[in-house]
Amino acid sequence: MKDKVKVELIPANFFRRYPCHVCGGATDMAATLAEVRSGPHEGFRVCERCIATRDFDAKMQAHAARLEEQAQELRGLMGQLDVPTFEEFQAAETAYRSDVREQQGLTAPRSENRRP
Numbered sequence: 001m002k003d004k005v006k007v008e009l010i011p012a013n014f015f016r017r018y019p020c021h022v023c024g025g026a027t028d029m030a031a032t033l034a035e036v037r038s039g040p041h042e043g044f045r046v047c048e049r050c051i052a053t054r055d056f057d058a059k060m061q062a063h064a065a066r067l068e069e070q071a072q073e074l075r076g077l078m079g080q081l082d083v084p085t086f087e088e089f090q091a092a093e094t095a096y097r098s099d100v101r102e103q104q105g106l107t108a109p110r111s112e113n114r115r116p
């Protein structure tokens, strides 16, 4: 029989979604996390939905199957990607940030910056 892996309840440092290693989903902004605190599986996390339903092995089996499909997809994409250069990325990033800032009113339109 395999040794048990102890999952403990700990306070979350931030209210955000944390990945669940059982189902592949995420926590739901809970103040409590269920995590393995030490050993070879340290950091392994279980979300509150998995804790509620308790069908851990079935969910891990389904999650593992999805990860295997994703691994196969990644291997299938090798040698096929046509990706913009980092310089193109940076130019787009600058343009999009500027657009967002204007949409949020963080920068005044150029015409308002001019003094009469």
Ligand SMILES: [Zn+2]
Pocket (backbone or CB within 6 Å): 020, 021, 022, 023, 024, 025, 026, 046, 047, 048, 049, 050
């Ligand atoms: Zn889960």
